[in-house]
Amino acid sequence: MQDRPTADELLEAIEEFLRDRSKKEPDRLLRFQFLVASNSLAILRREWENEEQALEAEWAGLGALLGTAGRPGSLRALRQAVLERNSLLCQRIGEGAFDGEAAEARLLAHLLEATENKVRIATPAALQ
Amino acid sequence: MSMPGEPETAAVREAVSAVFGVGVEIARDPWKLAGGTMHDMWAVDIARGGERIELVVRTSPRVRDDLTVARREFETMSESRRRGVIAPAVHGVGATSSGEPYLVVGRVQGETSPRPLLRDPELAEARRRILPQLAASLVTIHSIRPADLDVALDSPAPGEEPLLAQLRGLTLKYDEDRLERHAVIEWALRWVRRQVQASPARASEPVLVHGDFRVGNIMYDRDGLVAVLDWEGAHAGDPLEDLAWFCVRVWRFGQDRLEAGGLAQREDWLRAYEEASGREVDRPRFALWEILCNIRWAVITLNQVKAHIDGTVRSQELAAIGRRTGETELEILRLVQQYKDGH
Numbered sequence: 001m002q003d004r005p006t007a008d009e010l011l012e013a014i015e016e017f018l019r020d021r022s023k024k025e026p027d028r029l030l031r032f033q034f035l036v037a038s039n040s041l042a043i044l045r046r047e048w049e050n051e052e053q054a055l056e057a058e059w060a061g062l063g064a065l066l067g068t069a070g071r072p073g074s075l076r077a078l079r080q081a082v083l084e085r086n087s088l089l090c091q092r093i094g095e096g097a098f099d100g101e102a103a104e105a106r107l108l109a110h111l112l113e114a115t116e117n118k119v120r121i122a123t124p125a126a127l128q
Numbered sequence: 129m130s131m132p133g134e135p136e137t138a139a140v141r142e143a144v145s146a147v148f149g150v151g152v153e154i155a156r157d158p159w160k161l162a163g164g165t166m167h168d169m170w171a172v173d174i175a176r177g178g179e180r181i182e183l184v185v186r187t188s189p190r191v192r193d194d195l196t197v198a199r200r201e202f203e204t205m206s207e208s209r210r211r212g213v214i215a216p217a218v219h220g221v222g223a224t225s226s227g228e229p230y231l232v233v234g235r236v237q238g239e240t241s242p243r244p245l246l247r248d249p250e251l252a253e254a255r256r257r258i259l260p261q262l263a264a265s266l267v268t269i270h271s272i273r274p275a276d277l278d279v280a281l282d283s284p285a286p287g288e289e290p291l292l293a294q295l296r297g298l299t300l301k302y303d304e305d306r307l308e309r310h311a312v313i314e315w316a317l318r319w320v321r322r323q324v325q326a327s328p329a330r331a332s333e334p335v336l337v338h339g340d341f342r343v344g345n346i347m348y349d350r351d352g353l354v355a356v357l358d359w360e361g362a363h364a365g366d367p368l369e370d371l372a373w374f375c376v377r378v379w380r381f382g383q384d385r386l387e388a389g390g391l392a393q394r395e396d397w398l399r400a401y402e403e404a405s406g407r408e409v410d411r412p413r414f415a416l417w418e419i420l421c422n423i424r425w426a427v428i429t430l431n432q433v434k435a436h437i438d439g440t441v442r443s444q445e446l447a448a449i450g451r452r453t454g455e456t457e458l459e460i461l462r463l464v465q466q467y468k469d470g471h
Contacts, residue, residue, distance in 0.1 A: 033445060040448045083308060090309040093318060111312050112461050118454040126455035 008045055015041040046121045051075070054117040058082050061110040062089060139187045140170045143230040147220030148174060155180055171235055182235040183219065187228050195222070196279075197360055198229040203279040204272075204336060204362040205233070213268045214261065215356045238347035238354035242381040245348055246390040257352035259392050262341075262374075263400035265356050270367040270405075272336035283334055283364035290334055290366035291324055291413075295420060298427055305431040312457040316423055319464065320416055329413055334364035341370040342379040343389040371401055371409065372417035376425050377459045378452075412470070419463045426456040 005013065015038045022034035055078050059071060062085040072081045092098065098107040119126050140158040156173035161184065170185045188194065202221035209215045217234035224230060245251055245258075274281050284293035299317055302310075339361025347355040373379075375387045375394055383390030388397030398409045433450030435441045 036445050036448050040444065040451075043448075043451055086311055087309045089311050090314045093311060093315045098315070099322070107315065108461065108464075111315065112458075115312060115454055115458045115461060119458050122451040123455045126458060 008048065011041050011045050015045070043122055046124070050117075050121055052078075054114075054121065055079060055082055057117060058114045059085070061113060062086070065089060065107060065110055066092065137170070139189075139224045139226070139228050139230065140172055140185045142224045143185050143187070143220070143222065143232055144172060144174060144183070146222055146224075147232045148176060152176065158185070184216070184233050184235045186231045186233070187224075188230070189228055195229045198222075198231050200279045200281065200362060201231060201359045203277050204281075205359050207272055207277055208265075208269050208336075208356075208359075211268050211271065213265045213356055214353050215359075236347060236355045238349045240344065240347050240357070242343045242379075242390070245343065246381055246383045246386075251348075251350065254348055254350055254352050255391055258346075258348060259388070259397065260400050260404065261353040262346065262356075263397070264404045265353070266338070266341065266367065266370050266401060267404040269338055269356075269370070270335045274334065274336065274364045277336070281336070281362065281364040287331075289324060289329055290364075290369065291329070291417060291420060292321065294365065294369065294424075295321055295324075298420070298424055302427050302430065305427060305434050307430070307434055307437060310426070310430075310453070310457065312460060313423060313426055316419060316460050316464065320420055320423075323416055323467075327412075329366075329410070332366075335367060337363055337365040337367065338370050339363050339365075340373070342374050342376070343381065343391065344379065366417070368409070368414050368417045369421070371398065372414060372421045373424075375418055376421045377456065378425050412467070415463065415467045415470070419460055419467070422456055422460050422463065426453050426460065429453045429456065 018034050018038035018041065022031050022038060025031040025034055052075055055075070056071075059078060059082055062082065063069060066085060066088055069081075069085075072078045093107070098104050116127060137158040141154070144152055144154070153175040154172065155175040158170045158172040161169040161171050166188060168187045168189065170187065172183050172185055174181050174183065188198070198221050202218050205215050205218045209217065216236050219232040219234065221231050222229070239245070245254065274283060284290045295317060302313060302317070306313075338356070338359065340358050341356070345356075345358040346353060347357055374389050375397065377384065380386060380390035386392055387394035391397075392400075398411070398414065402409055429449050429452055432446045433453075436443050436446040436450075
């Protein structure tokens with residue numbers, strides 16, 4: 001067990017530092033670079049908080065479209081498995097498996113949910 | 129500190145001599161302007177017959193030998209300006225003795241930064257005036273046929289619908305640039321193609337398309353449009369492409385409710401174009417183009433993150449852009465839903 005600060009608190013500290021620099025920096029291009037860096041840290045904080053939940057939902061959605069499979073135990077294995085099932089989903093899309101109206105509706109519902117979960121972590125402002 | 133005559137400005141001096149004659153008098157030595165990633169932009173003033181001419185010389189040390197693109201820009205800009213498009217005067221194009229392409233244009237005073245244009249209270253008048261100016265510019269650009277130009281343009285295959293030509297190119301780029309597979313992009317490419325195949329457009333001859341017409345690539349001042357810039361992507365195609373690229377979400381710079389570049393509603397933009405051209409815009413076709421243009425932006429984000437990951441350009445900024453693919457995919461899904469609701 002690590003001592004305080006927690007990983008989240010440590011990231012938050014760096015994020016605040018970079019955001020502050022982005023406001024005070026006189027050079028326009030550097031100001032932008034600091035802002036991008038602080039935004040990236042904010043993404044990481046949201047990802048560590050919500051990734052597992054989002055992957056669970058995506059795994060379930062992929063199972064409903066492609067047939068269920070055993071959920072891998074670790075987070076790392078789940079991440080890899082979702083990546084592989086997404087490839088399989090793309091392959092099925094290319095074969096025309098979702099061209100019919102009903103299949104297309106089911107696919108779109110899944111894609112919308114998975115994309116919204118992705119955006120909730122990466123750029124939540126885009127959800128409004 | 130760079131001194132006049134040093135190698136950095138040698139290309140600029142050589143370009144100016146080639147265009148205006150060896151004896152041309154430099155009235156103010158070249159100085160560097162903020163430029164893009166591929167080009168260097170230099171300002172320089174010359175004097176000729178008692179007249180002072182303010183110039184921008186673009187040199188491209190990193191894209192040596194790519195004179196074809198520079199010549200195409202020169203030709204498309206010249207012809208567009210000749211017909212009344214508000215664009216910089218184009219003075220010359222060529223390559224230096226070391227093979228560096230250059231483009232010499234007139235220097236115009238104005239701003240390109242998107243956010244002030246979309247937000248500043250003192251630019252309200254510019255915002256009001258610029259939309260019809262932009263629409264009129266596009267109508268004039270679109271009046272140019274490939275045969276009117278002295279250079280070859282990238283064109284759809286004979287008889288191929290421009291939208292499908294663009295889709296074909298995007299599919300290739302996607303396959304080249306993706307690090308992982310994106311179900312939204314693959315499905316959307318397939319879906320757009322199926323829509324087009326189900327209802328082919330009326331045949332029409334391809335015209336000159338600017339190819340990167342958007343807020344950020346236009347220069348403005350308090351009175352409105354000062355110049356249409358960035359002609360590198362000019363090609364032959366469908367006018368709807370320029371109208372739709374202008375509306376892609378990323379080019380609204382946060383003013384998302386104003387779909388036309390953060391400046392106006394989408395429908396006002398299309399009406400402005402209709403008024404300027406006297407032709408009706410095919411709304412369903414435009415909607416497919418807007419979806420395709422968002423796919424294009426999504427694929428560009430894949431290309432940028434790949435450039436970072438494979439080491440072409442290590443950059444935390446390019447890395448971060450990879451996490452913006454999702455919001456564009458969300459926009460694609462929303463636009464598809466709107467299209468379906470309208471049918």
